[in-house]
Amino acid sequence: MADYRDRARCRNEDPELFYPLGEGRAFAKQVAEAKEVCEACPVRAECLEDALARREPDGIWGGLTADERRALLRRQRGQLPCAS
Numbered sequence: 001m002a003d004y005r006d007r008a009r010c011r012n013e014d015p016e017l018f019y020p021l022g023e024g025r026a027f028a029k030q031v032a033e034a035k036e037v038c039e040a041c042p043v044r045a046e047c048l049e050d051a052l053a054r055r056e057p058d059g060i061w062g063g064l065t066a067d068e069r070r071a072l073l074r075r076q077r078g079q080l081p082c083a084s
């Protein structure tokens with residue numbers, strides 16, 4: 001069965017790019033580089049949906065960091081107002 005990961009743009013990237021050791025300013029360049037790869041990924045939506053469904057605790061998936069995914073899940077549950 002075909003898996004979205006077969007079409008993932010990150011298949012040819014160093015996996016460590018997507019797992020910064022933090023989310024602060026010191027890791028901003030790495031996070032931006034990873035997000036740039038995700039931005040042009042043809043399976044970004046599937047990847048993000050998968051990470052949200054699994055409550056993936058680490059790394060950048062679907063163009064979002066772990067903190068951003070947690071915030072998205074809270075918004076989806078109506079615990080935070082949407083960012084405008």
Ligand code: SF4
Nearest residue numbers: 008010038041047062
């Ligand atoms: S969205 Fe990003 S992490 Fe997900 S498959 Fe695509 S390139 Fe990889």
